Structure formats: structure tokens, C-alpha cells
Amino acid sequence: MSTSLQSVHALVPGANLEAYVHAVNSIPLLTPEQEHELGENLYYRQDLDSARQMVLAHLRFVVHIARSYSGYGLPQADLIQEGNVGLMKAVKRFNPEMGVRLVSFAVHWIKAEIHEFILRNWRIVKVATTKAQRKLFFNLRGQKKRLAWLNNDEVHAVAASLGVESREVREMESRLTGHDMAFDPAAEADDDSAFRAPANYLEDHRYDPAHLLEDADFSENSSAHLHEALAGLDPRSRDILYQRWLAEEKATLHQLAAKYEVSAERIRQLEKNAMNKLKGSITA
Structure with missing residues (x-):
């Protein structure tokens, strides 16, 4: 042996x-x-x-x-x-x-x-991302009785059997019956069919100069608005935000309550009001 x-x-x-x-x-x-x-x-x-x-x-x-x-x-x-x-x-x-x-x-x-x-x-990268979708993914093939698309009664039966919504069954069936498509056209493809390849109509806009300039401008304006909004707060509210969000060792509500001799609930209210003012200034 x-x-x-x-x-x-x-x-x-x-x-x-x-x-x-x-x-x-x-x-x-x-x-x-x-x-x-x-x-x-x-x-x-x-x-x-x-x-x-x-x-x-x-x-x-x-x-x-x-x-x-x-x-x-x-x-x-x-x-x-x-x-x-x-x-x-x-x-x-x-x-x-x-x-x-x-x-x-x-x-x-x-x-x-x-x-x-x-x-x-499997060929679909994100075919199932939740526990319910995974259960549906591994059971849908066994539930289907034929190669054709499920009819409404079959969809409802599968949904009831697996404990999911009917729309999720339809969506998963669509994913399972989808086919792969190469990003670039095949080497032997002629001009009439090559244009259908995703490479000819899917663009990567991450490095577009216009988008980069727009993002940089938005970030700069947001930062300016944030500093302006912080400067407009009273010293206590500004210190509370700093201690709660920006300090390396963040303070608790009770620590700040002891510092300013108020209740922890009052510190929470001041923090909330200060955050609302900041949000209003940035989005204005």
C-alpha cells in the first residue's frame, strides 16, 4: 500500500x-x-x-x-x-x-x-459578487430544463426555489448566456467587421488632458472652499473638528466634553453643526 x-x-x-x-x-x-x-x-x-x-x-x-x-x-x-x-x-x-x-x-x-x-x-469577471448571487449562479443551470430562455413561470419558480427576486434570475440568466468578445479585432478581420471590436468605441478617459485639468481645478477649488469654511468656524468648533478628524490621536467626545466643561452630547451637536457648515460651504 x-x-x-x-x-x-x-x-x-x-x-x-x-x-x-x-x-x-x-x-x-x-x-x-x-x-x-x-x-x-x-x-x-x-x-x-x-x-x-x-x-x-x-x-x-x-x-x-x-x-x-x-x-x-x-x-x-x-x-x-x-x-x-x-x-x-x-x-x-x-x-x-x-x-x-x-x-x-x-x-x-x-x-x-x-x-x-x-x-x-469563469468568462464573466463579476458574474456573482454577493452570497445570494453565488447561490443563484451555481443553481440556475440545474434549474433550467432546456437551452432556451426561461419563460415567466419558470423564472418565478426558480426565484421562489432559490429565495431571490425574479429580476435577479433574469439578470443572472443574461450573464450566463453572454458570450466573450475580444477587445481588439482579430488579425484576419476585414475592414467591415473590425470596426465592431470594442477597441474602436471604448475609450479610456482617465488621461484625457481636459479631464485631468477639470479634476485638478475641482480639487483646488474644493480645498480652497474647505480652508475658507474652516476659517469661518468659531475656535471651539474648529478645534473639535481638528481633534475628532484631523489629529493623529483622535479625541473622544468625553475627552472634549471634559476639556470644554460641557456634556458629550453637546460636543456631538457642535461637531455635527460644524460638519454641516463645511458641507454647505464646499457644495455652494
């Missing part, structure tokens, strides 16, 4: 995926007693060889989980590799006294790593 383990340890998915799958499936599964003993060796004695044996014995489960994510257009070997990272994280955190098998504990970590990999590498 040790020879088999060593060979699989040196083998990574990608070089020969079929051979890798065959190798991991040939590793015997651990009995509950073996798993518990290895888990104790790792958990209490930090035995790395036990961790290695636990990881290798569960690689087949990573392959099984990774195959369920084959519809996202990413290499199966990469999905397996990311799942293996999740498995190793699970083994590192596994407590044998919890009373559950490692495979049940590791499923969350394996899927989490695969999810992150898909979201980082």
Missing part, C-alpha cells in the same frame, strides 16, 4: 487525468477505526504522515465532486486540483472527536474551493 501511496503522491491531475483517476480509485478506503486513529495522530500529535494517508484515501471523493462541476467550461484537472486544496484544508481542521466521518466534514471545504475557482476563472 505504501508504494501505491507514494506513486499517487507524486502524481497530479493534468499530466494524465485518466491515469490519475485510476490511481486514486485504487487506494483502499479507510475503515472508521483507521480514520479515527489517523485523525487522533494528526489532531493530538501533528503527525503529518497520518494527514497524508487521510488525504490520499479521500482523493476519489474529490474527483467525484469535481465531475459535478463539468458544465462550466473549465479543465477537469484544475477543478480536481482545487478540490484537493479544499480536502487538505478539511484534513487540517478535522477533529476526530466530533463523531462524523471525514468525507462528510470535507464536502464543504472541497466545494468551497471549487466554487471560488469557478468564480475567479
